[in-house]
Amino acid sequence: MIKAVRDFTEYCEDDKAAVILTAERAVVGAVDSWILFLFYDGPEPSKEVFQNFTDIGAVLNTARKRSFADMIAWSNWVVLPGFNVLGGTETIPLPDASKAETVLGDIHAHWRPVPKRIVQKARERSPDLIGMDDSVDRLIMEVNFIFLLPSDYEKMQGVMKETYSGIREKVVGWQKDGTLPDAYVPILMSYGNSQQDYFARLKPESRALAKSVASKVDPKGLFRDRTGGWKP
Structure with a gap:
């Protein structure tokens, strides 16, 4: 799965295709599963677009043709009434294929590809605040914690800070030793935690x-x- 999302980010040239790969852990690590979201903005993707993922196989396949309205309504299954959710994010340069397992295997989170093509399309339209360049492909990593008791909020904020800070420290270390390119990696506002300093990045x-x-x-x-x- 890690290799598939890494290769999709670098090699997919179909602007209608998108992927979110989610690693789910629960019950103190007893449950360790993958949820893959595939999106294609068109009648039918070519077989090759998502083949690296579909060749792996799935325990449950819910992919189907949907209207945008149906897709948005269906996505509410991830909303868990009565639970509290905290989110945070980090951005990393896409690792070289030979180093993908070392880098991505060491960070168990949500991977959202940001290939150069997305940045190129954005820059063609107009400048924007985040100002990414197209020198490298990137992955946006989203971290979510779900917990029951509101009284645990402050404690979980501490855990969240340790998590995204730990990812950042690893990325900076890999950039220093040449494992990852020394690229500009701002954080995505949509998934940032309130403790993260968006503008400083x-x-x-x-x-x-x-x-x-x-x-x-x-x-x-x-x-x-x-x-x-x-x-x-």
């Missing part, structure tokens, strides 16, 4: 742009002072 020019826009549209600081979330 942006390029200086992007941070300056965010501050400039904020000062123009919110000169009196209404949203800055009365809303939550990250501030430039």
